[in-house]
Amino acid sequence: MSDTTETPDGAAILDRLHATITRYVVLPSPEAVDAVVLWIAATHAMCAWAHAPRLVIRAPEKRCGKSRLLDVVEGMCCNPLITVNASPAAVYRAIGTDTPPTLLVDEADTIFGGKNAEANEDLRGLLNAGHQRNRPAIRWDNNLHRLEKIPTFAMAALAGIGAMPDTIEDRAVVVRMRRRMAGETVAPYRHRRDGPVLRKVAVELSAWLRGNLAELERAEPVMPLEDRAADTWEPLIAVADLAGGMWPARGRTAATVLTAEAEDSGQVSTRIRLLTDIRAAFITLGDPPAATTADLLAALNDDPEAPWQGFGPTGLTGKRLGDLLREFGISSDTIRFPVGQAKGYVRDAFTDAWQRYCPTPTRGESVPSVPTSFSQVNPGTDSSLGTDRSVPRHVPGTDQSVPANQSVPALSSQNELGTDGTDTPGRRRRGGAA
Numbered sequence: 001m002s003d004t005t006e007t008p009d010g011a012a013i014l015d016r017l018h019a020t021i022t023r024y025v026v027l028p029s030p031e032a033v034d035a036v037v038l039w040i041a042a043t044h045a046m047c048a049w050a051h052a053p054r055l056v057i058r059a060p061e062k063r064c065g066k067s068r069l070l071d072v073v074e075g076m077c078c079n080p081l082i083t084v085n086a087s088p089a090a091v092y093r094a095i096g097t098d099t100p101p102t103l104l105v106d107e108a109d110t111i112f113g114g115k116n117a118e119a120n121e122d123l124r125g126l127l128n129a130g131h132q133r134n135r136p137a138i139r140w141d142n143n144l145h146r147l148e149k150i151p152t153f154a155m156a157a158l159a160g161i162g163a164m165p166d167t168i169e170d171r172a173v174v175v176r177m178r179r180r181m182a183g184e185t186v187a188p189y190r191h192r193r194d195g196p197v198l199r200k201v202a203v204e205l206s207a208w209l210r211g212n213l214a215e216l217e218r219a220e221p222v223m224p225l226e227d228r229a230a231d232t233w234e235p236l237i238a239v240a241d242l243a244g245g246m247w248p249a250r251g252r253t254a255a256t257v258l259t260a261e262a263e264d265s266g267q268v269s270t271r272i273r274l275l276t277d278i279r280a281a282f283i284t285l286g287d288p289p290a291a292t293t294a295d296l297l298a299a300l301n302d303d304p305e306a307p308w309q310g311f312g313p314t315g316l317t318g319k320r321l322g323d324l325l326r327e328f329g330i331s332s333d334t335i336r337f338p339v340g341q342a343k344g345y346v347r348d349a350f351t352d353a354w355q356r357y358c359p360t361p362t363r364g365e366s367v368p369s370v371p372t373s374f375s376q377v378n379p380g381t382d383s384s385l386g387t388d389r390s391v392p393r394h395v396p397g398t399d400q401s402v403p404a405n406q407s408v409p410a411l412s413s414q415n416e417l418g419t420d421g422t423d424t425p426g427r428r429r430r431g432g433a434a
C-alpha cells in the first residue's frame with residue numbers, strides 16, 4: 001500500500017499566512033509584511049535556531065495598528081504568551097519550561113520608558129540575553145544553597161509607541177507602523193470568530209516546519225547582511241529558502257530594506273553621537289590640535305537639535321563628558337594653551353575612535369551636522385596653537401572673534417553663553433534626558 005501523505009507546500013502556507021495578516025492589518029510596506037510572515041513562521045522552529053530574533057512593532061502615535069498586529073501574531077505564532085506588564089521573575093519561569101513560549105509584550109513603551117526604565121532593567125537584560133542560545137541567567141537559590149541556571153532563549157515580540165531600547169532593536173526585526181489613510185480598509189478582527197482561522201494557519205506552519213527541523217538546523221543561508229543583523233535575520237531567511245518559490249528573494253529583500261531603514265532612522269547610541277558632534281566641534285573651532293573642555297561643551301550645548309542641552313540645567317557637563325568618553329579610552333588632561341593652562345582634550349586622542357565608530361563620510365555621503373550658531377571655518381586655514389596667522393577665531397556662544405594667535409577664552413559654564421540674554425539658566429531647553 002503506497003503512502004499517500006502529501007509533502008506540505010511551504011510557499012503556499014506562507015502565502016496563506018501573508019493573506020491572513022493583510023486581511024486584518026495595513027503594514028507600511030510589502031517588505032514589512034514579508035518580514036512579519038517569516039518571523040511568525042520562524043517561531044514554529046525555534047529549537048533549530050542559534051538566535052531568536054525579536055520583532056519590534058513600533059508606531060509614532062496611537063491607533064496605528066500595532067496592537068492589532070500583535071493580536072494577529074498571537075493567533076499564528078507558536079505557543080504565544082501575551083502580556084502588558086510581566087515581572088522578570090515570571091518571564092524567567094515561563095521561558096524555563098520544557099516548551100518555551102513566544103513572548104508577546106504589548107505597550108512595551110510603558111515598561112522601558114520614563115521612570116520605569118531603571119526598574120525594568122532586568123527584563124531588558126533578559127530580552128537581550130535571550131537573543132542567543134546558551135546565555136542563561138544565573139541566580140543563587142537560598143533554599144538549596146546552590147547556583148541555578150535559568151534559560152533565557154525564546155522568541156519575543158514587543159509593541160509600543162516610539163523606539164524600544166537600542167540594545168533590543170539591534171537584535172530585532174523592526175516594523176514601523178503608520179496610521180491608516182482614508183481608503184485603506186481592513187476586516188474587523190474578533191478573537192472568537194477569527195481566532196480559529198488563525199490557529200488553523202498555525203497548525204499548518206507547525207506541521208511543515210517541524211517536519212523539516214533537521215534541514216533547518218543544518219541551514220547556512222547566504223545572507224545579504226553581516227554581524228548581528230545577519231544573526232537576527234538568518235532564521236527568517238532559512239524559512240524562506242525552505243519554502244522556495246519567490247520567498248528566498250522576498251526574504252532577502254525584506255532583510256535588506258528593513259535593516260537599511262533601521263540604519264537610516266538616526267537611532268545611534270549617545271556615545272557615537274557624541275563622537276560625531278565632537279568631530280564637528282573641532283572643525284568649527286578651526287581644527288586645533290587641542291581644545292579646552294569649556295570650548296567643546298559650549299559647542300555641544302549650543303546646538304538646539306542635539307540632545308546635549310537636555311543633560312541637566314546647564315546641559316552636558318565636563319564630568320558627564322568624561323564619563324561618556326572613558327569607554328573609548330579618551331580622557332581629558334591639563335593642557336598648556338597660549339592664555340594659560342586649562343583642562344582639555346587633544347584632538348589626536350579621538351582619531352582611533354572616529355575611524356572605528358564614525359568614519360569620515362565618503363564622496364556622496366552626508367557630513368556631520370554643524371550647529372548653525374557657529375561660524376564656519378575651513379579646516380587647515382586656522383592657526384596651530386602658538387603660531388601667528390591672520391584668520392580670526394570665533395568665540396563659541398558670542399558674537400566676538402579673537403586674533404588667530406590668541407586662544408579662545410574658556411567659558412566657565414553654560415550660563416555665560418549668549419551675551420544677548422537668550423541663553424540664561426532659566427531658558428526652556430529642548431531635548432530628552434540622558
